Amino acid sequence: xxxxxxxxxxxxxxxxxxxxxxxxxxxxxxxxxxxxxxxxxxxxxxxxxxxxxxxxxxxxxxxxxxxxxxxxxxxxxx
Amino acid sequence: xxxxxxxxxxxxxxxxxxxxxxxxxxxxxxxxxxxxxxxxxxxxxxxxxxxxxxxxxxxxxxxxxxxxxxxxxxxxxxxxxxxxxxxxxxxxxxxxxxxxxxxxxxxxxxxxxxxxxxxxxxxxxxxxxxxxxxxxxxxxxxxxxxxxxxxxxxxxxxxxxxxxxxxxxxxxxxxxxxxxxxxxxxxxxxxxxxxxxxxxxxxxxxxxxxxxxxxxxxxxxxxxxxxxxxxxxxxxxxxxxxxxxxxxxxxxxxxxxxxxxxxxxxxxxxxxxxxxxxxxxxxxxxxxxxxxxxxxxxxxxxxxxxxxxxxxxxxxxxxxxxxxxxxxxxxxxxxxxxxxxxxxxxxxxxxxxxxxxxxxxxxxxxxxxxxxxxxxxxxxxxxxxxxxxxxxxxxxxxxxxxxxxxxxxxxxxxxxxxxxxxxxxxxxxxxxxxxxxxxxxxxxxxxxxxxxxxxxxxxxxxxxxxxxxxxxxxxxxxxxxxxxxxxxxxxxxxxxxxxxxxxxxxxxxxxxxxxxxxxxxxxxxxxxxxxxxxxxxxxxxxxxxxxxxxxxxx
Numbered sequence: 320x321x322x323x324x325x326x327x328x329x330x331x332x333x334x335x336x337x338x339x340x341x342x343x344x345x346x347x348x349x350x351x352x353x354x355x356x357x358x359x360x361x362x363x364x365x366x367x368x369x370x371x372x373x374x375x376x377x378x379x380x381x382x383x384x385x386x387x388x389x390x391x392x393x394x395x396x397x
Numbered sequence: 398x399x400x401x402x403x404x405x406x407x408x409x410x411x412x413x414x415x416x417x418x419x420x421x422x423x424x425x426x427x428x429x430x431x432x433x434x435x436x437x438x439x440x441x442x443x444x445x446x447x448x449x450x451x452x453x454x455x456x457x458x459x460x461x462x463x464x465x466x467x468x469x470x471x472x473x474x475x476x477x478x479x480x481x482x483x484x485x486x487x488x489x490x491x492x493x494x495x496x497x498x499x500x501x502x503x504x505x506x507x508x509x510x511x512x513x514x515x516x517x518x519x520x521x522x523x524x525x526x527x528x529x530x531x532x533x534x535x536x537x538x539x540x541x542x543x544x545x546x547x548x549x550x551x552x553x554x555x556x557x558x559x560x561x562x563x564x565x566x567x568x569x570x571x572x573x574x575x576x577x578x579x580x581x582x583x584x585x586x587x588x589x590x591x592x593x594x595x596x597x598x599x600x601x602x603x604x605x606x607x608x609x610x611x612x613x614x615x616x617x618x619x620x621x622x623x624x625x626x627x628x629x630x631x632x633x634x635x636x637x638x639x640x641x642x643x644x645x646x647x648x649x650x651x652x653x654x655x656x657x658x659x660x661x662x663x664x665x666x667x668x669x670x671x672x673x674x675x676x677x678x679x680x681x682x683x684x685x686x687x688x689x690x691x692x693x694x695x696x697x698x699x700x701x702x703x704x705x706x707x708x709x710x711x712x713x714x715x716x717x718x719x720x721x722x723x724x725x726x727x728x729x730x731x732x733x734x735x736x737x738x739x740x741x742x743x744x745x746x747x748x749x750x751x752x753x754x755x756x757x758x759x760x761x762x763x764x765x766x767x768x769x770x771x772x773x774x775x776x777x778x779x780x781x782x783x784x785x786x787x788x789x790x791x792x793x794x795x796x797x798x799x800x801x802x803x804x805x806x807x808x809x810x811x812x813x814x815x816x817x818x819x820x821x822x823x824x825x826x827x828x829x830x831x832x833x834x835x836x837x838x839x840x841x842x843x844x845x846x847x848x849x850x851x852x853x854x855x856x857x858x859x860x861x862x863x864x865x866x867x868x869x870x871x872x873x874x875x876x877x878x879x880x881x882x883x884x885x886x887x888x889x890x891x892x893x894x895x896x897x898x899x900x901x902x903x904x905x906x907x908x909x910x911x912x913x914x915x916x917x918x919x920x921x922x923x924x925x926x927x928x929x930x931x932x933x934x935x936x937x938x939x940x941x942x943x944x945x946x947x948x949x950x951x
Contacts, residue, residue, distance in 0.1 A: 322766060337598040368718050370753065371762055377623045378760075378770040384620035385777055388598050389613065 325362035326379055332356035333383050340391070356380070403589055410585035411789055417578045418782035419816040424575055425782070426817075427558040428628075429775030430824055432760050432768050433912070435484050439551040440908045442831045442843075444894045446482040447906040449526055452695075454683035456529050460491060460522075461679060465703060468493040468520045471500055474667075478698040481526035485552060489526050494519040494539065516540065548844030550831040553851070554824065559635070562848075566640035573636025579629035582782075586618055593619055607791050614784040617777045624774045625781070631758035665699060665711050665724075673706035678731030682710050685733055686725055690717035692764070705729065720762045721752030765911075786813050807868070815862030818875035819855040825882045826854050828916070829889050836893045876927050883920030887913040 335352035336343055343349060363379070364372030430438075440447050457478065465473055472493040479490040498515025516538050523533040535542055548556075560568025587593065597619045602609040618625070634642075647655040677700060686695055697713035708729030715722050725736040740748040756762040760771025790813075793799055794806050830850040831843060840846045858875060865871045890913050891897050901910040 340599045340601075342594050342597055367763055368720075370749075371718075371720050374627070374720075374757060375763055375767055375770070377627070378767065378774060381621045381624040381774055381777075382770050384597070385617055385774075388600050388616040388620060391598065392600060392602055 321362050321366040325359045325366065325376075326383075328355050328359035328362065329376070329379050330383050330387075332359060333380065333387050337387070337391070403591070406585045407589045410582060410589055413578050413582050413585070414782055414785040415789055417575060417582075418786040419813060420571075421575055421579060421782040422779050422817045423820045424558060424561075424572060424632075425628075425775060425779035426820055427554055427824060428632075429772045429779060431555045431558040432772045432775060434551045434555040434759075435761075436482060436551075437768075437908050437912060438554070439485065439487070439549070440482060440906075441828075441890070441912045442549045442551055442835070443482075443487045444890075444896075444909070446487050446526055447909050448904050449482050452480060452683075453529065454680040457489070457491075457683070458679040460489075460524065460529065461677075461700070461703070464491060464520075464522050465493065469495075469500075471495045471497070472518070472520055473703045474701075476698075476700040476703050478700075480695060480697065483694060483696045485548075487526070487549075488532065489524040489529065490521060491524070492519050492521045545842070547842045549835075550827045550843070550847055553844050553847045554827060557851075569636045569640050571636075573633050573638075573640070576629050576631075576633025576636055579625070580633065583618075583622065583626055583629060587622070590615060590619070607788070607795070610784050610788045610791060614781065614788055617781050617784065621774055621777050621781070625778055627757055628775075628778060631754050634754055635758055665701065665709070668702040668705070668707040668709050670702050670705050671707050674704060675706040675708070675729055677703050677708045677710065677729045678727075679710065681731035682712070682727040682733075685727070685731065686712055686714065689725065689733075689736070693717035693723075696722075702729070715761070716764075719752075720756050722755075783813070783817055808863075811862045811865070811868045811871075812859075814868045814872045814875070815859035818862065818872060818879075819858030821879050822858055822875060822882065823851045823855040825879060825886070825916075826850050828886045829882065832889050832893045873927060873931075876923060880920045880923040880927070883916045883923065886916040886920075 332352045332355040335348050335355065338345065338348070343352075360372065360376040363376045366372065367375055461476060461478070465476070472495050474496055475494045477490075477492040477494065479486045479492075481487055481489050494517060496517050498518050517540075518537065519539050519542060520536040521534065521542055522531060524530065525532050556562060558572075560572060562568065563571065590596075596612075596615060598616075600609075600612040600616050602612070643655055643658065644653075647653055647658040651658045651661075679698070679700070683695065683698075686693060693714050694716045695712050695714050699711040699713070700708060701711075702708040706729060710727040710729070710731075712725040712727070713722060714725055717723065719738055721738045721740075723736050723738055726734045728734055738748070738752045740751040742748065743751065753762075760767050790806055790810055793801065794803065799806070827847060827850070830847055834840050834843045834846045862868060862871050862875075890909065896904065896906065898910065898914075901907075901913070
């Protein structure tokens with residue numbers, strides 16, 4: 320359950336960081352996204368332990384970021 | 398940074414990619430599959446161990462006791478138990494080993510002829526994992542017993558990823574150096590990509606083919622930066638550790654004695670035998686481990702001083718809360734003493750770093766969830782050199798003054814299509830080949846037989862790509878063949894095992910079911926993607942022609 324929550328938060332964090340195909344310049348969005356991502360990292364850490372949690376967080380951010388970037392044009396089209 | 402320096406770094410980035418790109422794709426792609434090598438592919442490849450009942454610890458204790466009476470006393474110096482379906486074993490193995498070899502009759506050997514060391518000897522008993530009946534037994538020198546061990550597609554693919562089946566030291570050195578070149582590509586890539594953060598979400602697939610490759614290469618590279626750095630570093634370490642780092646450390650600190658160095662940090666100490674008989678509580682300790690941590694899985698058991706009051710048991714376990722492998726120690730009475738990681742003896746952070754190297758590289762530290770992430774990101778790592786190579790070709794061919802002739806670019810393109818497409822086909826062909834050699838044309842050692850379909854198909858694809866008039870058509874056909882192989886895996890499994898989707902589910906064979914369904918889904922997706930890509934390419938080509946015509950008109 321915690322894993323699902325942390326993954327969802329990571330996705331929201333990545334989503335908030337994007338503005339029209341670029342990294343957002345909106346300060347509030349940047350801060351909110353950072354807080355969400357930090358919270359997500361903490362959740363992964365509490366579920367898997369600090370060391371494992373950090374690496375799982377890195378993996379999930381890499382994965383979600385890549386997929387979101389590569390598939391975002393489909394969302395735009397829709 | 399000055400633009401001149403950036404240009405130099407760009408040249409370095411390009412040439413490192415051009416030289417190592419294909420090999421990097423091969424290593425990264427097989428690495429992505431290897432994440433599921435043990436135990437998932439192992440279970441798929443051996444249907445008889447897919448749904449084993451939990452290990453019968455009392456039976457194991459009885460077998461150790463029974464067979465300990467069938468070996469000479471000095472063989473009980475160390476007893477090793479390898480459990481089935483956990484890592485690489487498909488059967489239960491119990492091995493009685495004498496590190497000091499056979500006993501020498503001192504009276505019959507003159508002083509000058511005494512050997513310094515007798516080579517280690519062992520007796521290995523192999524048991525069926527379901528019935529626990531003896532299926533095979535061997536006795537002899539340890540190095541001979543393991544010289545020609547049988548293996549299957551899971552060891553084949555993991556071994557290929559580790560050393561390209563070139564053995565030590567050349568194979569490991571090659572993969573280790575590739576890890577280093579990958580790190581160099583990452584570092585140069587960071588410097589030459591000036592808008593690294595601003596453009597991290599940029600991907601424009603419909604504008605032009607070149608832009609799609611460029612954005613795709615950057616997006617995968619930027620988002621996968623940390624993951625790829627971790628993989629490159631751990632890969633370089635694992636490749637170079639045995640052939641360079643260990644000999645170098647042994648040379649500096651142990652007078653060149655590598656065995657002594659490894660023993661110092663990893664070996665378990667021999668107990669001082671008191672010759673006081675006491676049964677070794679194997680089953681009790683086994684059962685206690687399961688209560689220690691959730692997800693902890695015992696892989697091996699080492700017993701020293703079996704049957705003596707000073708006996709010690711060392712359980713090798715993975716999973717649980719620690720990232721690396723753990724050794725859980727019990728005394729002969731079955732009392733828990735402590736647990737530690739493999740390199741915990743090293744001071745400072747060195748032990749922690751060494752412990753996490755292997756799990757970090759293979760993603761086996763958080764169950765299936767982490768393995769899926771590692772596999773998908775591993776595919777991304779493979780796509781990175783591929784998109785880079787395609788970009789280099791695209792820019793080279795479309796340059797105002799191409800550096801090389803069109804023939805040269807075309808030959809290189811054929812090599813990329815054959816090398817990369819070939820390894821994908823060869824890897825997925827291992828699945829039907831495994832079942833073919835297991836059921837239709839049984840062979841003694843499946844792993845050895847797999848060399849033919851694997852390297853044969855790869856060479857065939859390379860050959861076809863090198864002579865075909867249009868490499869784009871070859872690439873499309875290769876994608877189609879890959880899709881059909883993927884689609885065939887599930888039906889082949891159903892035919893040879895007689896278990897369909899529902900019976901696999903009801904028998905609790907979720908791992909093999911997962912592999913079957915994933916391969917089938919990937920096959921369907923690939924066929925759909927080929928169709929869509931054709932459509933997109935036609936759109937882009939039409940768009941390019943319109944833009945060109947408009948520019949000419951203006």
